[in-house]
Amino acid sequence: MPEDAPNPATHDIGGAARFRCTPVEPDDEAPPDAFGKRVDALRQLLAQRGLMTVDELRRGVEAIPEAEYHALGYYERWLRSISGLMLEKGVVKAEDLRP
Amino acid sequence: MTSYTAHFTPGTRIRVKADYPETRGPCHIRTPHYLRGREGVVERPLGAFRNPEDLAFARPAATIPLYHVRFDQKGIWNEGEAGDTVLVELYEHWLEPAA
Amino acid sequence: MAHAPHPENVALLARFTAALAAAGLVTEDQIAEQIARTDRASPRIGAAMVARAWTDAGYHALMLKDGSAAAEAMGISMVGAPPLGVLADAPGLHHLVVCTLCSCYPRAVLGYPPHWYKSAAYRARAVRDPRGVLAEWGTTLPEATQIRVVDSTADYRWMVLPTRPEGTAGWDEARLAALVTRDVLVGTRLPTA
Numbered sequence: 001m002p003e004d005a006p007n008p009a010t011h012d013i014g015g016a017a018r019f020r021c022t023p024v025e026p027d028d029e030a031p032p033d034a035f036g037k038r039v040d041a042l043r044q045l046l047a048q049r050g051l052m053t054v055d056e057l058r059r060g061v062e063a064i065p066e067a068e069y070h071a072l073g074y075y076e077r078w079l080r081s082i083s084g085l086m087l088e089k090g091v092v093k094a095e096d097l098r099p
Numbered sequence: 100m101t102s103y104t105a106h107f108t109p110g111t112r113i114r115v116k117a118d119y120p121e122t123r124g125p126c127h128i129r130t131p132h133y134l135r136g137r138e139g140v141v142e143r144p145l146g147a148f149r150n151p152e153d154l155a156f157a158r159p160a161a162t163i164p165l166y167h168v169r170f171d172q173k174g175i176w177n178e179g180e181a182g183d184t185v186l187v188e189l190y191e192h193w194l195e196p197a198a
Numbered sequence: 199m200a201h202a203p204h205p206e207n208v209a210l211l212a213r214f215t216a217a218l219a220a221a222g223l224v225t226e227d228q229i230a231e232q233i234a235r236t237d238r239a240s241p242r243i244g245a246a247m248v249a250r251a252w253t254d255a256g257y258h259a260l261m262l263k264d265g266s267a268a269a270e271a272m273g274i275s276m277v278g279a280p281p282l283g284v285l286a287d288a289p290g291l292h293h294l295v296v297c298t299l300c301s302c303y304p305r306a307v308l309g310y311p312p313h314w315y316k317s318a319a320y321r322a323r324a325v326r327d328p329r330g331v332l333a334e335w336g337t338t339l340p341e342a343t344q345i346r347v348v349d350s351t352a353d354y355r356w357m358v359l360p361t362r363p364e365g366t367a368g369w370d371e372a373r374l375a376a377l378v379t380r381d382v383l384v385g386t387r388l389p390t391a
Binding site: 011012013014015016018019020022023024025026028029030031032033035036037038039040041042044045046047048049051054058061070072073074075076079080082083086091092093096097098099 | 216321
Binding site: 005006008009012014015053055056058059062063089 | 117119121122125127131132133135136151154155156157175176
């Protein structure tokens, strides 16, 4: 990477200096809770129905603004991506998702 | 759609393009920022896969050869132990022969 | 640490699921069945593959040539799963798997990834300071061992085939498999007898 390289994207954190002193916690297992498992199942079902690819899932996750990216849990990011994709494709409507 | 032929054989010295598509608008790329412009060695071909940069936007995607490419860690970070390496899957359109 | 989902997102999930159900795309039964299927994958599958590779040269060769076929040979369906690649440790060489861009993980043979694998600290540090990361597991490598960090960036999912530990001559597959934990298959620990 040249000295004058532009900054990496939010998700592109291999080697990122800001995490150098953050410990990795081997005991932090945290298997997915019911929320996470449900989001994961929806992702798989929508992929099986040809409505999305893993690449689109990733693109949707990468589009989350940086502050939120790190504040949201893993499966919260997925939900944000998947629901956004289905909105984009007209599978669901904005009013379906609004509180 | 462009079609690609596998050009690189194991042992070939390559350079990862110093390109930064993330500065040009929405995109999805699988070449980590820390490898842009770096030189490495082709470990082995891994077959060919549809280009994630297009799949991520549900666009028609060409099938592109994928390689396992090995890089010296010290060459990337200027720290760490000599002999330690990183092995990364990279698509052929990101690679050029090292000068 | 992992934290509970924000109530706003719990509510979004409920609305999203309801909209998909109303569109005839998913049912509660299908969701439950999909969760049950995903729950069945666990590191015991990867461990059984490693134990078999340690005792069967033909299977060892198949595993390195085509990890997906090796998983299928254990009765695991790889239909719809990304191709599985297996990288063998050797004297003087140790592999450590990470995904710096997201959290790609060989779920078909290891199950859900642990939280630390998805953490920013692991993703950022494993490629730059692998020995420092291993130290957090208390893992030290034999002298003169090089680390090869595998950044799982694209279409494959990677698993480590560790070296069979000393002192296990004559052990059967079940006993060997018990040495192989999830962390061993990712490369943050070495198996010991």
